[in-house]
Amino acid sequence: MRMVLAELIQQGQVWRAHDAPARPAKALLATGFPELDSCLSGGWMPGQLIELLMDQPSSGELSLLLPLLAQVSQQPGLIIWVDPPMHPYPLALAQAGVRLRDHRVIRTQSLDERLWVLEQALKSGCAPIVMGWLEKVPTKALRRLQLAVQQGQGLAFILRSAEWASQSSPASFRLHLKAQAQGVKVDLLKRRQAWPTEGPLLALTGTDRRAL
Numbered sequence: 001m002r003m004v005l006a007e008l009i010q011q012g013q014v015w016r017a018h019d020a021p022a023r024p025a026k027a028l029l030a031t032g033f034p035e036l037d038s039c040l041s042g043g044w045m046p047g048q049l050i051e052l053l054m055d056q057p058s059s060g061e062l063s064l065l066l067p068l069l070a071q072v073s074q075q076p077g078l079i080i081w082v083d084p085p086m087h088p089y090p091l092a093l094a095q096a097g098v099r100l101r102d103h104r105v106i107r108t109q110s111l112d113e114r115l116w117v118l119e120q121a122l123k124s125g126c127a128p129i130v131m132g133w134l135e136k137v138p139t140k141a142l143r144r145l146q147l148a149v150q151q152g153q154g155l156a157f158i159l160r161s162a163e164w165a166s167q168s169s170p171a172s173f174r175l176h177l178k179a180q181a182q183g184v185k186v187d188l189l190k191r192r193q194a195w196p197t198e199g200p201l202l203a204l205t206g207t208d209r210r211a212l
Contacts, residue, residue: 026153032067035200039188040173044068047153048172048192049146053162057085059177060184061159063204065131070097072128080121081105082132083114115141122148122156131157139168146170165189175199
């Protein structure tokens with residue numbers, strides 16, 4: 001049997017995993033804030049689950065994402081919003097340079113439905129950015145979302161209250177956002193291949209604050 005297998009391999013009739021070409025890593029995407037890029041080793045990393053944890057709603061979470069949305073919206077692919085607390089404000093998004101054509105806002109009726117929508121969107125590969133608003137959710141469900149975004153190679157942003165910061169999470173990055181008069185303070189509670197760190201204070205514009 002071994003001799004037969006060796007002959008088949010030599011003839012190129014057996015596929016082996018290490019013979020497959022490596023899947024090229026997607027380039028990092030700049031956050032639009034150089035001081036935050038340095039904390040993230042260069043920017044947002046496609047194929048990763050990222051949690052944005054807020055002390056209260058409207059803590060600057062969308063402001064943090066506007067430069068990324070503006071950049072990615074110029075390219076093919078959907079930008080998917082799953083159960084945002086308010087409908088995105090098109091004028092403010094457009095003023096921030098976000099192209100509006102390929103956005104989809106999805107409303108769900110239950111946590112299970114919301115998780116299913118997020119997982120399918122992330123696995124699809126047709127949505128470079130998927131944003132989902134969640135609260136209490138099992139760690140196992142977050143792990144499924146992490147696997148889904150690794151498959152689709154987009155970016156998954158899960159927006160939650162900071163009260164869930166103590167929950168174990170498979171997310172590669174966990175950012176704690178604190179609204180301040182001068183902008184939003186971003187602390188990195190978890191980051192890939194690096195220690196947690198106190199992050200920068202990011203200045204926001206009026207347009208940023210009106211986007212939701």
